[in-house]
Amino acid sequence: MSGDVTRSSTRLDSYVDRYAARTQGMTASEIRALFSVASRPEVVSLAGGMPNISGLPLDVVGGAIDELVRSNGPTAMQYGSGQGDPALREQITDVMRLEGIEAHPDDVVVTVGSQQAVDLVTRIFCDPGDVVICEAPSYVGALGVFKAYQCDVVHVEMDGDGLVPEALRQAITAVQASGRRIKFLYTIPNYHNPAGVTLASARRAEILEICRQADVLILEDNPYGLLGFDEEPHRALRADEADGVIYLGSFSKTFAPGFRVGWALAPHAVREKLVLAQESATLCPPSFSQMAVSAYLRTHDWQGQIKQFREMYRERRDAMIEALDDMMPAAARWNVPTGGFYVWVTLPDGLDAKAMLPRAVTARVAYVPGTAFFADGFGSQSMRLSFCYPTPERIREGVRRLVGVIEEEQELRATFGTVAPPARELNRRGYEGPNTDLS
């Protein structure tokens, strides 16, 4: 009897009538649902975007932390400022200078990863029903935040050169004509997650100009900007526009995500609101993590470390592209990223990456279906493949298994007809829609 009660109470949520309306937008992302299967050792996971930190010099990091505790322990283990550690904020301005940004440490707010910065910015700007413009596809973690604050996401087309300026202009005009308020454009200009593309230099000024004219704020999310494979860092949008851009950075991909240290650089007035929001969310970002990151930056050749990371990721990118070139069916398409962690693959017509996923996991390979990166169910013909974590050999094996599944799927389709409707028919917005062919 008591066993039954336990079972039913774990199955039914008796609090369901009491939750705030905003929790309806809070669902586990497709990536999270995948995590438990994808992390089994027999599965080659091309799904997760975990930075590969195996190259970090743990003795150096350990030494810096040891020294921190001995020399500055009481401060490191105490509450700190809501805006973040002043010494770290100063160092963050040095990091941003690599992308052409001249900023004052007073305008930097340290956050618990850049994920929290997305949350705080949305919290201070968005009421339910406000519009956030995002690329198509966009970062799943940001879409989750926008959903939780009950924003309406409007996706705008990208191509191989990133966000398409004319599509942005049209989307802004359409939303404004409908009487809705656009709160900001959320964009990932460099080595996009999940699309792998980078906003072309020539487009940057145009995007800034469109937003300036339409009075649309830009939220520039740039965790991968220093991870280009063969090129100097691109000039940040924020480098050419201080008032209309909130810039987000992170140490997760250039150092280690476990410290959970990111930041926002914002115009002065916005910065004050962000600090208030930060204080109500966490009182202050963790002193210990901030001081550890600061010590690492002070005592280690962090730029040399980033160079090593870039080389390691480039080797993995090459392994993935080579495997795709060698094995993928002719009708599949993908782009060749010049940095970051991800390749966006569009399957041959009629295949559905989400429907195919259970069969892929059975074949011991995992990826993230494209639908995770759209707010509106689009993207089923595409998938994100990550090359950041597995070794080059495992990447090749993962692609081999994936291709086996795709070929079986094509055979099924040839035998029994369409497995899934073509992606364009899935677009419920009544216009041509985002171009998921990013090749």
Ligand SMILES: Cc1ncc(COP(=O)(O)O)c(C=O)c1O
């Ligand atoms: C585009 C983008 N923004 C933000 C984040 C969040 O990173 P973090 O909170 O670790 O700084 C990620 C993590 O994958 C990301 O890909």
